[in-house]
Amino acid sequence: MTTSTLPIAQQFYQQVIQKYGWYSKYDTNENDYWFLEIIVGVKSKWIILQSQETDFKIAKTILSSRAMLVLQDEIAQEEAKPLQSLSEVFPTPLVIYDSYHDKTWKRFWEESSSSKPSVVGIDVEGNQKSPPVLVQIATNDYTILEVPQDKLSDNLIRLLEDDSITKVFCDNGAHKDKKCLGILSNNKNNNHNSDGHHENDNDDGKKNDDGMLDLTKPPVVDLEVLFGSLAGPVKAARGLSKIMAMCLGLPPSSSSGDGGVTKVLNVRIGKPKQASQRMKNVGRFALIEQGKRKPLKGLKDLNHKEKQYAALDAWCTLQTYHRLEELQWSNNQLTEPTMIMVLEENVEGNGGEGLQSTIRPGVISNEGTISVDKEEQDSKEWLLGENKRLLTLLQDKDKQLDDAQRRIVQLENQVKRLQAVPTTNKGFKPTGKKGGGRGGRGGGGRGNKNRKAASNQKQNQQQQQQQTN
Secondary structure, eight states: OOOOOSOHHHHHIIIIIHHHTOEEEEEEOTTSOEEEEEEETTTTEEEEEEOSOOOHHHHHHHHHHHHHHHTHHHHHHHHHSOEEOHHHHSOSOOOEEETTSHHHHHHHHSSOTTTSOSEEEEEEEOTTSSSOSEEEEEOSSOEEEEOOSSSOOHHHHHHHHOTTSEEEEOOOTTOHHHHHTTSSOOOTTOOOOTTSOOTTOOTTOOOOTTOOOOTTSTTEEEHHHHHHHHHOOOSSOOOHHHHHHHHTTSOOOTTOOSOOOOOOOOSEEOSOSSHHHHHHHHHHHHHHHTTSSOOOOSGGGSOHHHHHHHHHHHHHHHHHHHHHHHHHTOSOSOSSOSEEEEEEEOOSSGGGOSEEEEEEOOEEOTTSOEEOOHHHHHHOTHHHHHHHHHHHHHHHHHHHHHHHHHHHHHHHHHHHHHHHSOOOOTTOOOOSSTTSGGGSTTTOSHHHHHHHHHHHHHHHHHHHHHHHO
16 A cells, blocks of 8 residues: 555545445444444455544544554455456457347247356446447347347347346446436436335335335345355445455355356456556547547447456456355354454553553444443453554554654754755856866866966976076
8 A cells, every 4th residue: 555645534435444345334333433433345354443532533443443454354365456447357369249140049949948148247338328329238158238229128128127037237327328228217207225225125026116126136146245245235336356356366156056157366456457448448438429520320330359357347346246145145154243442542551542442242232332241251361362462553553653764853954954054056167176167187178288288388487597507
């Protein structure tokens, strides 16, 4: 992580929570004390930091700074992972079929019932218009690309209306991919709350009268909503790259029979490093939907890289769903926090200033307050050892921070002193000393000539005096 001048709470959110796709939430307990809840990955670590502050700004600074230290091992693990794009993680070209080819949908619909796709991944390019510029439909074995001509094809409409086939998206909070395909209406009130459900949703996942769907279950699933229900909702969309890296970072079930990839990732997935390549990937589709470039007449108007880029997004959406579906039903996930750290005022040292930490097991009750099992507290001795380690770490980090701040002040003062020294060299003339300017080595300077003339004049005067004598 790079150094920053941002407030510590903002650094924590941007450089940790948002960067890695983790969950965090500030809330108050029954005593109006602020606490911070954090979930790392798919509940691989679940901690709660509780302050003794009722002032939100103060509590936010204290809790976020301590969270940076408590999570330093997890942060180091993430930073150690190489950053790769989706095409680098999955370099093998995908099999692509044109939606308007005669055999494409015949292959899709007429496959035997045992191998017929029960779930597909869908992605859209150019979703600001309806129909969109391009629609990608991925199965485990191949991907269908459709360039709509004024309207969606009959086969694509049939797929979207078939509730026996699960359609998986990875959309943002505005659900533009689904809306441009007619799955959700463009009603302003057609937004999901933080857990992805609408107040009037039915349990069967069907549409309600207002067109809303429960996007955590078939026939239409959104990875953003489903992942948020397992790992905690976030303010800004995590995006396919973060969700996929976290899901495929966990091993698949040995009994998996969905045909999905079994690869375990140990990378952070991001956009292509070069901005020019990122623009090539999405720029053409964006210009077409804005009317700044001619619309596509068919799939033949796209080159190989553009087809593979588009197909890969839909295929990765499907593979992420397969792994996430396993995690959803796994019994190995955490059901309660692994740690509760209470930050208390240190009245014994530093003149009553500073903080000390105590750790105890506990869970968040339904009302959002912290409840602690006293008997269990005594039985978990490892928490005491962890507390001691963290306290030592906090002291060492505080000392390092103080030393660094003093060094920064010293450097700033040194820079100011250097800036105050005059640096103008107007009127400077080189001397005739060896190695300096025109009078340097080789005897070619004006200083050397003057000295030679003076020496000759002195010799002439001595000769004249000798003749006179």
